[in-house]
Amino acid sequence: MNRTRFKSDDRDDPRAVAAGIITEWLAEPDHFPERSLSRVKRNRAFVTELVYGVVRRLLTLEWIENQFMSHSPPRPVQAILHIGVYQLIFMDDVEEYAAVHESVGLAEEGWRGLINAVLRRVQRERTFVLRRLSRAELTARYSFPDELVRRWTRHYGETDTARLCEWHNEPPQTCVRPDPRRIDAPAFEARCREAGIELVPHPFRARDRCFVLPRGVAVPDVPGYREGLFTIQDPSTLTAVDLLDPQPGETVLDACAAPGGKLQVMAARMNGEGRLVAMEKHADRVDRLRENLERTRDGWVELRIADATEPPSPEEQETFDAILLDVPCTNTGVLRRRADARWRFSPARLKKLNRLQTALLDAALPRLRPGGRLVYSTCSLEEEENEKLLRGWVSGHPDAHFAKARKNFPPRSHSDGSYAALVRKIPREDS
Numbered sequence: 001m002n003r004t005r006f007k008s009d010d011r012d013d014p015r016a017v018a019a020g021i022i023t024e025w026l027a028e029p030d031h032f033p034e035r036s037l038s039r040v041k042r043n044r045a046f047v048t049e050l051v052y053g054v055v056r057r058l059l060t061l062e063w064i065e066n067q068f069m070s071h072s073p074p075r076p077v078q079a080i081l082h083i084g085v086y087q088l089i090f091m092d093d094v095e096e097y098a099a100v101h102e103s104v105g106l107a108e109e110g111w112r113g114l115i116n117a118v119l120r121r122v123q124r125e126r127t128f129v130l131r132r133l134s135r136a137e138l139t140a141r142y143s144f145p146d147e148l149v150r151r152w153t154r155h156y157g158e159t160d161t162a163r164l165c166e167w168h169n170e171p172p173q174t175c176v177r178p179d180p181r182r183i184d185a186p187a188f189e190a191r192c193r194e195a196g197i198e199l200v201p202h203p204f205r206a207r208d209r210c211f212v213l214p215r216g217v218a219v220p221d222v223p224g225y226r227e228g229l230f231t232i233q234d235p236s237t238l239t240a241v242d243l244l245d246p247q248p249g250e251t252v253l254d255a256c257a258a259p260g261g262k263l264q265v266m267a268a269r270m271n272g273e274g275r276l277v278a279m280e281k282h283a284d285r286v287d288r289l290r291e292n293l294e295r296t297r298d299g300w301v302e303l304r305i306a307d308a309t310e311p312p313s314p315e316e317q318e319t320f321d322a323i324l325l326d327v328p329c330t331n332t333g334v335l336r337r338r339a340d341a342r343w344r345f346s347p348a349r350l351k352k353l354n355r356l357q358t359a360l361l362d363a364a365l366p367r368l369r370p371g372g373r374l375v376y377s378t379c380s381l382e383e384e385e386n387e388k389l390l391r392g393w394v395s396g397h398p399d400a401h402f403a404k405a406r407k408n409f410p411p412r413s414h415s416d417g418s419y420a421a422l423v424r425k426i427p428r429e430d431s
């Protein structure tokens, strides 16, 4: 059977489209499904749910299918089975008959018997399957790679690991933060209510208030979107900015700035007074950053496409009062938002990122004036790129002093996972 050919290879059939994308992803797991999804024009919501659902629940789906068959069929058949089982187990709003019948119809003749047999058994024995699944190992139960489950169990224990896995499998919330320069939180809530949008205050404690958008409300439909009255922000992102505490009149650097979530909060806190420099290495990410700043009327922020691991020029030495270093990381605190990221985690990738994170810290310190503040932050839960890396780096730099750190661990934090540490550069007379 061809890698991506299906019996009903029909651009209008959402299941066929999803099966095609999943087959490609099974062959090349590093190929991001969102690129293929961005080309889908029809039934996009359903295709997206099938693709992300299967990508997220892959190990669970394989575990269920393996209860009813003894060897693995070719990839296109696996994709059809995954789509069928996903609908039967996880999609309450899909008719079981359609889930089975339409999935079987996607396959070439020779594979239909197998697909039909497996899907019918899953349909008939659903309750029994779910009961067995609830007692299965965490990897199968929540569909996480063994590497992550083992390291989380070691650090956080089995109960918290199970809760974390459950959290990462839930659909992410969209949160918004009214910009206090333009509107206060009660007035923003009232404007949304008038527009028929009932916001839910987010329980996370930070200086700025965040609200959860009801499901199905598109961000551009929220009042004040075009006027830049709010930013789209998981509240965990506020921790790093709260720790850095940029002040009006200061000279501040955001060294890894795109797409600009934390930068927008810093711009609001500085209120156009002082200098705020946004550095970003990847030019293709700067357009989105610029758009975000234009929406919140923060054109005063200086954008610079540059590699923040490069040492500063002589004029830039010790110029900044405060630096935010929101480094690239393994993203293990935000897996809810990236269905495929759990499969990309590996110790080798973590080590490679550690080299970049250390190089970014090394190049940031000489840019900071003595007495200045640096916040190192990630959206990771792994100590090797959080507390361990930061403590090790500080101990090798006598002019850096570790002040404090905060970690947001979902679901306890009710937010995405993140880590942020405040480091002070020791003033010269003390060093």
Ligand SMILES: C[S@@+](CC[C@H](N)C(=O)[O-])C[C@H]1O[C@@H](n2cnc3c(N)ncnc32)[C@H](O)[C@@H]1O
Binding pocket: 237, 255, 256, 257, 258, 259, 260, 261, 262, 263, 279, 280, 281, 282, 285, 306, 307, 308, 309, 326, 327, 328, 329
């Ligand atoms: C975690 S993201 C930053 C998120 C951003 N702070 C926010 O709140 O929206 C890390 C960013 O660093 C950028 N980056 C990676 N290596 C870099 C480097 N050597 N110099 C500057 N930026 C870099 C990436 O392209 C990415 O946009």
